[in-house]
Amino acid sequence: MKKTKKLLLVFCLILVLTGIFCVTAYADPTGDVAGAIEGTWKDASAQIKTVVNKVVFPAIDLILAVFFFAKLGMAYFDYRKHGQFEWAAPAILFATLVFMLTAPLYIWSILGM
Template sequence: MRRAKTKRMAAAFAGAFCFAAMPTTTAYASGDVAGAVTSTWNTARSQIVSVVNNVVFPCLDVILAVLLFVKIGAMYMDYRKHGQIEWTPVAIIFACLIFTLTAPLYIWSIV
């Protein structure tokens, strides 16, 4: 019984020591780090641009369009109930939708 407990304690100590030692290992970079990042960006840029333009922005556009129509419907129901129209949320969502629709035209010249 005592031997099994000692083995478990040794295994727990060894595991804790390994996990504690992991963050202290030093990674040496040969050369310029900025150059490595720049070359990686230049290599992957076309793929990143393609994915963002063809996947990310259309998904955001659909989400914002659905949200806009839901908000317009809620605004109409609120108008029927209270007789007031609150334009601010609809205008903000519409502005965000226009931004995401036109972003692929100019965002890559900024980045």
């Protein structure tokens, strides 16, 4: 019974907070919804581009670099153990890392921003 009350309280709290923080979006008085969306996108696209360039791409690059060097180390130890170096996984990770490092130079022209 106590668990049900807690769950009901959390649900009511979420419902109240949703009602408080929801903002109704109105289009222009002429009813031009597409124009309102385009205007919002024009304002937000520069911020989105900045966040993606400064946060998303570096985070992906860091993850790929860690995976690349870890896979390279594992391939080296496999080489020492078995005498055969496996190039496929490190090569794929390296190509992906290079692709992601250079992506901010051309991705925005492809997307038209």
